[in-house]
């Protein structure tokens with residue numbers, strides 16, 4: 001998310017404006033966090049493009065017929081949510097672009113009411129138990145950064161996302177923080 005904010009100044013400005021409108025220079029509070037609309041759109045689009053989990057693991061118990069497909073009993077299944085999140089049929093030809101406006105009217109509208117199309121935290125009874133905590137933590141941390149700094153990408157940054165258990169930047173993300181408060 002920091003990478004995408006650093007490389008999309010227009011969205012960073014929108015997010016900063018929203019954070020400062022809602023919290024001013026006060027610590028983020030729960031009432032304000034639920035009002036962060038732009039931030040939520042940016043988080044969803046970041047999770048779509050670079051969600052930490054690239055796949056969901058399931059074990060087939062008994063034989064299942066799925067359309068023309070017959071899944072035998074006792075198989076391991078990897079559901080590549082990274083592929084679903086980058087499917088042009090679902091998201092359009094601009095699928096690889098960072099466009100938080102996709103989520104302007106919520107996840108249901110963005111996915112055309114196809115729940116499986118966007119599942120960065122998994123699906124069903126084994127979905128991530130940390131979802132609310134992770135989203136809250138991201139909103140608080142990014143709000144506190146945007147209350148104090150503008151973020152730009154360092155020329156040293158090399159784009160090399162890798163999946164080692166989770167998706168991460170192979171060489172880190174080097175950014176430049178500039179204080180919004182000149183006396184700070």
Ligand code: HEM
Nearest residue numbers: 052053056057120121122123126127128129130131133134
């Ligand atoms: C952006 C952050 C996170 C992402 C993208 C994420 C993603 C996921 C995914 C994809 C699964 C598998 C779900 C499935 O198979 O349907 C999962 C499971 C799980 N996650 Fe997260 N997670 C995040 C943060 C957290 C945090 C902060 C915690 C703990 C505080 C957490 C705890 C768990 C646990 C315990 C499971 C296993 C649930 C089960 O099998 O019943 N996760 N997570």
